Amino acid sequence: MSAPTPEPVGTLAPEATRLVETYFARVHGALLVAASGECAETLEDLRAHVYEELAATPGSVADVDRVLAELGPPERLAAQCADAVEEPSSRLEYEEKGSALSGTLLGMPYELRFPTAGRVASRWWDPTDPHILVPRVFGVGWDVNFGALAVRLGLMRPDDEDVPFASVPERYLLVSVLVPLLVTVTLGVLVAVYQGPLPAQVAVHWGVTGVADRFASKGSALVLPVAMTIFGLAVVAAAWLRRRSPLARVASGALATMLCSISATAYAQTVATAYGSSDVGILLPGLAGSLVVTFALLVTLSRIGHAAEVRRDLDDSTKGSVR
């Protein structure tokens, strides 16, 4: 606009071209690898736009500076572009297709990415999300968002805690470790008492009518319950040893509680069938109990966190501070 140096329209000084190219190289450099593919086309269009703008000017360094200044710093442009191609809200992660490993098939959500404590946490406990059924943490189908369930049952309000479980005192967080450990001890006692006397072949699967329909050696009947229990405890141990967030630690405890109690229930049913039980009088209540115990654990800890938060604020209220 103001540059007085007359240059043929459309031909840029090498110095000016170098400035434009350096600018776009910096934008590319600032882009996340994940976003660079989707942004490439946009950036090509922008680069063409810049040269077009410059073609109408003398094309001096000052002109280049002015045109590039309109686009803002390269880092900001990169961030804007990445924002435009990526879903900014993580809560939509499962609604939008993040990768081929998760999405919807014939109306059924699937998730094949290895479960992380963070993902378990955000699916199992998000009281702010009104959906009770959320895409399964791993596999096909749905999991229960216990947070939404608690809100729906009137046990809490969606914003009862700022950050889930963050205000729960450490000693109470340990409850989420103790519960799966207690269930594991129960399984251990059952195995110690009954494994020896069990017959060589035991029931490991029951049909819808409650009649055992698959049998295996008593040794192999132990494999799945023990593997699930070990996996559950390993997830908890990893969350604690790596000092994950309280939400991740509690969620891993909930996952372990669920896995350990399902394991103990299945083994108890195997024992009961071997001792003459003709129905699944342990399995069904046991599975329902696993859900209830997990739910109760999450709700109880959340209530403790909520109470701590309220106490903190009401104690401070004389000072009138707002956090």
Next chain:
Amino acid sequence: MGNDTDGRLSQFRKGVVELAILALLHRGEAYGGEIVERLAGHPGLAISAGTVYPLLSRLKKAGLIDSLWRESPVGPPRKYYRLSVAGDLEFTAMAKAWEGVTDAMDELLGTEVTR
């Protein structure tokens, strides 16, 4: 196609609802249920508790709003939200940007469509 339109509408509304919450809190502090109720009074925004609470949580994480538990005259304590200093600045900037957008859109769509 329908899904695409819904998706775009929801993206579009998300930004607007955020500004709506900031605007409401700019007038004074309010608790969650109150925010939901007052925003629900504007059917055009199509806001429900399911939209408000995740946004409140996000705004709080972003440091734009603060919250404080207060005794309630009826029932259990309530969590009150109010704009932080950063939220106040953000609201002013967003409201200004919004004005620019509505002016431009009014002109593009024709005032008889938008008014």
